[in-house]
Each structure stands twice: as structure tokens, then as C-alpha cells.
Amino acid sequence: MARMFRLSQLPRALCIAFLLVAFKSHAAEGPWQANWIAPTGESETNSWWCFQKTIELPAADAASPAHARIACDSKYWLWINGELRVFEGQLKRGPTPRDTYYDHVDLTGAFRAGKNTLAVLVWHFGKEGMSHKSSGQVGLLFDGAIGAKTLLSDKSWRARRHPAYLSTGEPHPNWRLPESNIGFDARLELANWQTAPTEGDSKWVAASEMGPPPAAPWNKLIPRGVPLLRFSTLQEYENAADLPRISDGKPIVARLPYNAQVTPSLEIEAPAGLTIDLRTDNYRGGSENSVRGEYTTREGKQAYESLGWMNGHAVVYSIPPGVKIHALRYRESGFDTQLTGSFRCNVPALNTLWKKAQRTLYLEMRDNFADCPDRERAQWWGDVTLELQQAFYALDPQCATLARKAILELVGWQRPTGVLHAPVPAGNYDSELPMQMLASVGRQGFWEYYRHTGDRDTMVAVYPAVKSYLALWQLGDDGLVVQRQGDWTWGDWGTNKDLPLLYNAWYYLALEGQRNMAQLCGDSAALPRIDERRARLKSAFNKTFWTGTAYKSPRHEGPFDDRGNALAVVAGLAPPEHTEALAEVLSTNQHASPYMEKYVLEALLRLGHVDSALLRMEERYRPMIDSPVTTLWEGWGVGEAGYGGGSYNHAWGGGPLTLLSQYVAGIDPLEPGYGRIRIAPSLGPLRELECVVDSPRGKIRVDVAQDQSEFRLSLQTPAGVVSEVVIPWCPGALLEADNQVVDIPSLRQGGESRLSSQESKIVGGTITSVGVDSLSLSLGAGAHHLRVKKPPKR
Template sequence: MKRYVILIFILIFSCKEESTSLSEVPLTPIGSDWKANWITTKDPLPEKNAWLAFRKSFQFKKDTASTTLRLAVDSKYWLWINGELVVFEGGLKRGPTPTDTYYDEVDINDALKDGENTISILVWYFGKEGMTHKSSGKAGLIAELYQNDRLLVQTDTTWKAIPFLAYISESEKPQPNWRLPESNIVFDARKDIPDWVKRDFEDQNWPNAKVICQGTCAPWNKLVKRPIPFWKDFGLKSYENIISFPLVSKGDTIKCKLPYNAQVTPYLKVKAKAGKKITMLTDNYKGGSEYNMRAEYITKDGEQQYESLGWINGHQMYYIIPEGIEILDLKYRETGYETKFTGTIEVNDDFYNELCKKAVRTLYVTMRDNYMDTPGRERAQWWGDVVLESGEAFYALDRNADALTKKGMFELVNWQRKDSTIFSPIPAGNWNQELPGQMLSSVGYYGFWNYYLHTGDLETLKKVYDPVKKYLSLWKIKENGTVTVRKGGWTWGDWGTNRDVPILINTQYYLALKGYKNMSEALGQVQEVDSITKLMKDFKDAFNNVFWKRDHYRSQDYKGKTDDRSQGLAVVAGLADPDKYGAIYEVLQTEKHASPYMEKYVLEALFQMGYPEYALERMKERFSKMVLDTTYTTLWEGWGIGTEGFGGGTTNHAWSGGGLTLLYQYAAGISPTSPGYKTFQIKPQPGFLKHIRAIVPSIKGNIKVELKNDKEYRLGIEVPKESKAIVYIPSRYQDIIVNGEKVIHTKDQDYKVFEVSPGFYEIIAH
């Protein structure tokens, strides 16, 4: 039987050795139809942290036709049309594949005028590798302006281009830690070029640009259309704490309070003598034990204003201003991913409301070019984090957020190596290590499948299916029927102690099989479904034979305390049957070793096993310190901060927000039962909560649920169009009245079940 299992595994996962073909992935490559040239400056540039200014004037006849500028850079740009700022930080960190580059399309019709117009573009070239960026190794710009399908302007030698020498390439130490491709931003106002973005600026003395190559050429290669929205710009705002201006600095650090942890760019207006250095950084400057970015401004003589363009994050902005400088104003600009907080959940216990509030804030501050683990130390797309973040986004944010998950999925499979391994974080220029557990999670039930379940996006599923199959082919079944632990580059498992890694890997492998089986069913791969079903059955039998030790799961060589993570994952994976729930429940009441990342699965297991009261109790116990803390609006990486935390102890880590998903999915009971919310269930497990009100912004529209679980059981629900809800009412109630009429139901274990079509329903159970 063991040899048969191995043979089945080899057959169903056999695949070609070649890497994923770009023609098979949804990157919308333009191909060779770019007419423009990649251009740069004739004058030499710094190897890293270079800033370039480009200008182009042209004649334009305004009409009703659409006018689109498409452009690409390595690494970021700011765009003005006739002196009007049109894009505040365009461009995406490089790496749709290991060799290619993203480009933007911008509708600039409203900014154009009849007659002469001027395009001005400021480019920031990182020139460094990072955990979020694959450097091309060369600073450049390519741009084309179209009026409908007619090419009006393209980058060539008629453009003006200079190194923007007011930006100093090398700051004093400390530098941002090695994970970040961004450098500190230092601006010397004495070298500024006032009004250079305006239409009437005289640029005759600027040298013409130098052409590097034409169209889609190395080192930028294929150009891939930006798959996510441009950032939301909240505009310049005053800080929360009231400061009376003008104010003459005494040489102290001025601490300006932000309303919450946010991605911000600092602004100042001062009157000063030339040559004074002002430093701007946040309380998160050394967040997670490593230095992040800071900004510096060197004054010119007289009144002046400046905004540092590279975003940083935190709860407070610190301005270190030399003595004698007259401060006229200090402000900040928040920018962030274009999405709205349209999901809401509120219960009669303020602890859980505060947890959700902090979870959403943490989620938002870890979204930008990609989902991040943390917006300070790394900004990196670790897929263990992405799985939890995307799960939260499906409930808390509008559907614009789905594009960021989709982008991450495509990047993951397009960075798949020829040996079929995948790894994260990607895009990356200085990291290539596989974390096997996180990779299994990414392609599995809570990763790729959960995306499809919430979106119904079958085209995306089709395009990631083969790469998933290839990756799973790497995993080999042992003689005893369990999976061999692949070390990859870093067999991590989780932060903390008492990690039973073989069980963690085996449970996540089974979840990956579960996701792959569901994907195969969705794509009509009948033979694959049959083979996987057999493999999963044999694997489950083997898993329980090898790892179950009468009252808990444990691998042979593991000698630590019973690992709560592995017990929880065995339940949510479906490896543990109900006859083991009682024993696992006993374990989870005493063993508490998981980090906030893995704690989500422990709590979910408690809900699934039918212990909602203890799930809520443990959630409150484990997360109390960070939820009740009044200093931070975001959740932490570990159970403490700094040395008390894990991995450096950052104070903004979205993997700690799993409780938000669980409150929507289990306490309020809302979860899809078929892709794209064609059907969904309302199966509340309120535990000791007496009142729950929730709105889920599903792909079909808002789902609304309000539960009153006190002296009587009242459930108000709203089902959106083109969807159906399966409603579960506890069996202890005899009669179920829906909109004034008694309903006919079926039975499902401890529940009475019925289905409702789109509309509003008031349900009373007696």
C-alpha cells in the first residue's frame, strides 16, 4: 500500500522541467509595440539613490478623445503636467518576473491644454536590491503619449534630462537595513531648481536625454501593465497635536502626533539661514530592531517649504530642527492603497471591537506595492503573512483589495524556478530562500483557493494551476505514508518555542492538497480529482497512525511540550476527526506556544470543534496586551515589543489580525460556500456574545447580519442579488419564524438549516 501511495503521488504530480512560460501567465505584456526609447541623462549618475529630472514640451489640440500616457521607470516617479501634480509616486517596485518591469497608464486629458504643454517627471532610482525589489541595474525612463491610438509624444533625444543634484545620494550613517531597496532621502535646498516642473520654465540649457535602447529591451525587458490602483492621496494635513506657528526652534526634537499608524511623507515650511540640517523620522525609525528610512533637509537662505517624497510610517513624526530656525508650518501627507474600509463588525464586548479596529489599521499600513509583513523593517511579501492578510481583506475591505492578492499570486508563480521551487518574499533581489511551510500555505486552501472562493476569478485559477501542480510534485511521501519534510532554504515553522515541525509541515501539506483538489474540481480535472482524493485518504490514515499519541499529535523525535499549533492545524486541515476533539480541546486549554501568526489556526480549530466560548476567551487572553495598549493603533509581530517579541518585535504586523477574520467567519458566521459567493452560509457561533452586527462587502454586494442572542434569538440578514444564503439555527429552538411565517428546515448535526434567496429577512427562533 505504501508503494502504491508513492506511485500515485508521482503520477498525479509529474510535470515538465521548464519554468513557467510567460505566455501562460496573465501579465498583459505589451510585447514589442513600444515605439519609445529608454532614456537617461548624459551626465553621470550615482550608482544608487539617484534622482533624475525629465522635461518635454509639445503642442496639443484638445478634443473629446482620451489621452493616455504610459510610462515605466526603475524605480519610482512623480509626474506633473503643466506644473500640476498628476501622479504622486508612480511606478511599482520591479519584479513581475525576475527579469521584467511594470509600467503605468495615466489618463492626463484633464491636465492638458490647447497649445504648448509640458510633461515633467522626477525619477527616483533605488539602485539597490531589496526584499521587495529586483533592480535593473540602470536608471531610465520610457514614456509614450497617445490620443486614442495616435502616438503624440515618445521618449527620445528631444527630451531634456539632468541628474537632480539637490538630492544627495549618500547620507550619513546609519543607513536603512539591508532588506530595504530604498535609501535615506537627503535634499539640499541650496541646489534646488525652483519651478522646474512648470510649463514656462526655461530648460534650454538642460542637456538632451541620452537614448539607451528602444522599446522592450534589456535590462528592463518586457513591460507589464500595473495590475493595482494608483495610491490614494489624502492630501497635506495638520498633525493631531496642536502646535502654534510661527515657532522658533530651541534645538529640540518636535514630536508631531499622527492620527494612527500610517504611510506618510513629512512636510515643512521654515525660515532659515542656509546650510542647516533638519532631520525627519518617525517613532518607527528602528522598528523591529533594524534602522528604517529617514529624511534630511538642508536649508537654503530665507523662507522655504519642502516635502520628502519617500514614505515612512509610524505613530509620531519627529522633526529635529536646529536652534534659531523659524518654523512656519509642519504637516504630513498620508498615501496608501486605494481601498475603502467597507466591512464592519461590532459586538457587545469592546475588546473584540478594538481588536478589529487595530487589525484593519494594521492591514492597511501593510498594503502598498505588495502585501508586507511590516511597513518598516522589510516591507516584504512573505506569503505566510499574505495568506492571513488577504483573508482579512476579503471581510474588511472593498473589492479593490483583491487586485493586490492577485498580483502577489502571479508574482509567486512567475518567480518559480526551473527546479519547480517557489519562494518568498518576492519580488526580491537579495533573497532566494524557500520557507516550505509558508509556500505550502500560499498555494493551498487558505491561500490560492481562498482567493478563488471569495472572488470566483476562474481565469486566475487557471493560470496558477500548473505552477501549483509543479511545486507539489517536489513533495515526497515516505514509507510510513507521511510527507518528507523539505528543508528548503529555511525550515522555520513559526516564531516561538515548542514547534513540532514535522507535524506543522504535514498539516500544511494536506491543506495544500485540499486546495489543489478543489482547484482541480473547479477546472474540471476529473482524473486529477480522483487521484488526489485517493492520496488524501491514504495520507490522512497514515498521518493519524504515525502522529496520534492517544490524546495529542506528536512526531517521533519531538521532545518538547505539546505543540498547540500542530493540534490546531490538524483540526482545520480536516486530519483530526471529531472523536479526537475532546482530547485536543484539553491540550489547547493548557498549551500556548504559537506566535500571533499561528494562533489564528489554533483559535479557528476551537470554533470548528464547537468551542466558541473558549475560542473567544483564549483570543482575549492571548491578544490582550497588544489590544489594550493605548500607545499603538496597530498589532504587533509577537506577544511583546522589541526583545519581548519575535523576529525583532515590530509594532505593525498584519499576521496578528487573524481574529478579525474569525469574528466575521465564525462569531457572525458568514463565509462563502461556493466560489464568488453564489452561495454562502450564515452560521453564527456567538459563544458568550449577546449582540453581533456585521457587514461583509462580498463580490456580490453587501451581506448584512445582526444577531441578538439574549432572552430570545433574533437574526436579521440581508442577502445580495445573485446569491443565496444557507442559514443555520441552533437545534435547541423548536420553531423558526422568518418574516412572520414558520419555515421548513432540514437538520444538520446541531443545527436546523434552510435556504433563502436575495432579500431581507427577520428571523426569530423560539
């Protein structure tokens, strides 16, 4: 068991990150007026609690804007006048090791003139997990206003334990999950409790007041910073028409349209006392138990939805024989973002890979970015680094809020010693994986978030934590990084890991990220030391590890490690003269897991070997592409054939999504937040592609086609975006820009082109440079169409 630090040791980064950033957007909400309330009795693990409040409203107040700040431990569902208003509210606990998130909910239009009944169902996990820090106490806070009238949780609210929700017997979820199985005995159901009067019912008692925020054990309340979950109505399964109407006792496999986060429901007619098991086909995803539900029937016709989400391609109902089935349905829910990015080319396998990566990414997003939605649901930062890169190309801009939350949590959990560790939030795990931490704070992690969002405030808030962490790392007398062991020296799954290469390359990338942040934050005093370290390390890296054909540490006994050589390229440690040798190494060595494969493919693309990158991409991912599974895997196989738990729900395998959009379609922000972008398609063997990126400024669309005679590019950009476009060119070629034939006489004559200001002007922009094999243009916002006609071969 890893060492656990005392919760009384408040991380220094808390004040920096959360007081400056998290509170900023809600500073105008005013002080808390409500009290935390709790039912009487023990706060048991996996307990469910009902709270109810009735109020009278005049017509004027009922029609007024209504808002509430709501918090609990651990999840809640909110009804007003019997209508579900919030489905699974509250984030898992842990913006810091001590504190708690709260929701801000718009309830305008939910109330009516006269009597209104507000009902809240709270699920108290009551145990730790790798994505949740338990407070140990069930509680509810409701601080609302309807027009000028306040609606505050206090001792006037009524509360009771929901008797139908129970813990199941074995098998239970594995230790990593804070969620328990959900058992429900319909014989004990509270019929219509969301609206039924509670007066005179001795089981409903006055709630106990526990004090206003920051009352212990919930402590400070931090705005969630991400949207409430989106959720569907109850949906029919794909094979609904084929599902039985009377159970024969065999498992009923109800197919979902894809791997999804769902809560299963049923409408049946049965005698009392039968037990129905609800789980997905992915219950043992990652080779360990996930969550399931158990439902015990009452007499007659009945309906039930198991509120603990699970994921898979199908829900498996085990219903005793003879039970009449009226309907089996599911509700899909998840993080509130749209799958607005897209990529399509003339190679179907790459299109399938991109779409599977997008589906996998969305499956890993809910309360936090997760490694997988089954075994752990934990925010490992090696995964997050890759997931946030994908998110900016695959989803709408709202995805950035989850990335920002992840960044703030990482620094909010920083130890007093300066050590960063993940996953966080977590109550039963506290280990530093040094290379994952270097990846998170460097160019590929925090800085990538800034490039795509332009969110300077968050960078300023977290920079001191980054600086503090990197101060723990030192260079040795040989100029190479001193390898910190941390709690788990993990570089990748698989074999043949050349760890010295990985340590040094990750540290070099982390220093680049720190340098960028130091400049942004005005810490010019830090720059000389950073530059000196980077220069020393780069020199020592090439002197110590370059063999003449590849990078290899002196004590590494295996073949060349594709991971370490790739990261040397991505980090900028490898000089141009090593290009062809490294391209050969990366084309012929295959040791990386899907986690590090992204960097191998990226290195090939950076080296200009697009053909080799796409060939390797198709070859390595072929089993995933051809699989009926709609998501990507943790390893190159599933189960025992894979790595770790062998999960088939792992977004770290989605690197090709980022690379196809960023390098092959060539869409990349040049200025943080997409004020200026680069459009530089590198199709390699592809004939055509279409790509859409939903940037903070709006959608960017690129359509490219090429054949032996010409290259065509259509570009659509939103207002306020300047595009620096790079397209193929050769002496004697002819350029058409927005139906204007552009004359470049000096180039057609074969000399060096130096265009005059008049020659450089085109409709909608300018030609900025002309080279032997490329042409650069600067184009304003809107639609543009470029065509390069190649000269006939002689």
C-alpha cells in the same frame, strides 16, 4: 547568503501566469511606440532625475481622452502644467526576475489648448532589496495619446539630474530595504522646474534613446494590475495647535491619528546651511533602521516634502534652534482600497482587536503585501496567506488585485527546478521556506483567494506551477511526508514546535488546494494520485502521532504543541471522536506566535468551542488590545520581548479579524465569488454583533442578538446572492421569518421533522432542513429578519 540563480534562467511559470493573465486586460492597447529614455552619465544609487517635454495642442485634442503607459526604475512623480497628476507611480520592479511593471494612467482633462509642459521626477533606487529587483539602469518610458495625437518618450525630451537630492550620511536603512534615506539640499533646488523652460540651459540635455520595449535591462513590460496609490492633500497633525512656532532645538513630535504611511512636510524660515532630520517614532521598528530624511536649508522662507514614505504614530522633526516654523504637515498615501468591512459586538476588547487588525492590514499594503512597513517591506508568503484572508473581510473588493499580483509574482519567480520561494520580488534574498510555500499554494492560500473572488483565470494560470512544486514532495514508506528542508526550516517563532505535525498538516492542506484546482482546471487525471496520497497520509498521521489525548511526534520531547494539534483540526486530519481531547489541548497549551495563533483559534471554532476560542483570543491578545499602539505585533511583546525584530506592525497577528467575521458572525462564501453564501452565526457568550463584508457582489450585512428567550438575525444581501442561513433551534421553538409566523408542527411535537414542500415555503425563501439544535433556510437577495422564540422552561 542563500544561493542566487542566474537571471538568464527564465522561469517556466512566467509564460503561463503573465502572458495568459497579466496581459489579458491590456491586450487591446497595441504595440509600444515610445522609446525608453535615459539621461547621460552613471546610474548611481539613490539618484533623482528630471525629465521634461513641451507640446502644443489644439483645443479639440486638449479636450480629448488622454491615456499613457508609463514605466521607470524605480519610482516617478508626474506633473502636467505644474499640477501633480501621479504621486509615486511605478511598482517596485520584479513581476519576474527579469521584467518590469508599467502603469496605465488616465490623463483626461489634464491638458489645455496651446502649450503644455509635462514633467517627470524619477527616483532610481539603484540597489537590491527584499521587495525590489534592480535593473541597474535609470530609465523612463512614456507611451501616451491625447485624442489622435501621440506623446512618446524619445530624444526630443530633455533630462538632467536633480542636484538637490543627495544621499545622507549614516545611519542608513538596513540591507533589506531597496530605498535609501533621502537627502535634499535646498540651496541646490531647481525652482519651478516642472514648468520652467529648459531651452538654453546647458544642464538640461537631450535624453538618450535606449530602444522600445522589450529593451534591456527592463525587458518585458507587465501591466501593474493594481490601482495607482491613493494620496491625501497635506494634513495637519493631531497636535498641530501645540507644536512650537520657533524651534528650541529639541525634537518635535508631531502626532498622527494612527499608524500610517506618510510623507512629512515643512514650511519654515531659516538661514542657509542648517540640517533638519525627519523620521518617525517607528524609525527603529523591527529593531533595525528604516528610512529617514535630511533637509538642508536655504536662506529665507521655504517649503519641502520628503517623498520617501515612512510609517509610525508620529513624525519626529529635529530642527535646529531659532528656526521659525510656519507649518508642519504630512501627506498620507497607500494602496487604493477602502476600509469598508466592519465588526462590532458587545465586548469592547474584541471590537478593538478587530479594528487594530484592520489598521495593521492596511499598513502592510502598498506595492505588495508586506510583513512589516519598516524593517523589510517584504512579501513573505506566510504573512500573505493570512493577509489575503483578512483583506476579503476588512476591505473593499479592490484589495483582491493585490492578492492576485502576489500570487502571480510567486509563480513568476519559480525556479526552473520547480521550487517556489519568498519573499518575491527580491534582489538580495532567494530562500525557500517549505512550510510557508505549502501554506501559500494550498487551501488556506491560493484557494482562499479563489473562494472570495471567483477568479478562475488566475487559478488556471498558476495551476501548472502549483502542480510542479508539489511534485517535489514525496510520501515515505510510513505514509508520512518526507520533510523537505528547503533553505530555512521555519515553522513558527517561539519554542516547542512539533515540526513533523506541521509539515504533514501543511502538506495535507496543500494537496487539498491542488485537488480543488485540478478539478477546476479539468485535470481529472491528477485526482486519483492526490486522493491516494491524502488517504495514506491521513491514516499514517493518526496512526503515528495520536497518543490517546493529543497529537505528538515520537521524537518531540516537549509538551503538546498547540500549533500542530490545531493544524490537524484545520486540515481535517482529526476525526470527530478526538474533538473534546483536542479542545482541551488547545485551551491549555500556549506556544504559538501570533502567526500560528490564528490556526489555533480557528481549530477551537471548528470544534464548536466558541467560548474557549473567544476566551483565549482575549487573553492572548490582551497586551495588544490595551496598548496605545494602533497596530498588532510580530510577537506577544515588542522589541526584545517579541520575536524576530519585535515589530509592532505585523498583520500576521490579525487572524482574529478573519475568525470573528467568518466564524462568529458566520459569513462565508459557499460558491466562489459569493453567488451563494453561508450565514451561520456562532455567538457563544456574546449577546449581539454586527458585521459587514464588502463582497464582489456588494455589501453583506448581518445583525445578530440573543438572550435567554430568543435569537434574532437581520440580513441584508445584494442582488444575485442566495444565502444559506443556519440559526439555533430547539423543539417547541417558534420561528418568525420576515414577520411571518412559520408553523412547523412535527418539530413542535418532538419528532423528526420532514417538511412538505408547502410547509417549507416562507416569504423570500424556503426552510431546507430542521435539526434538533439548528434550522437551515435558503433566502433570496435583499433584507430578511428572522426571530426564534425559545419555548418557556418548565
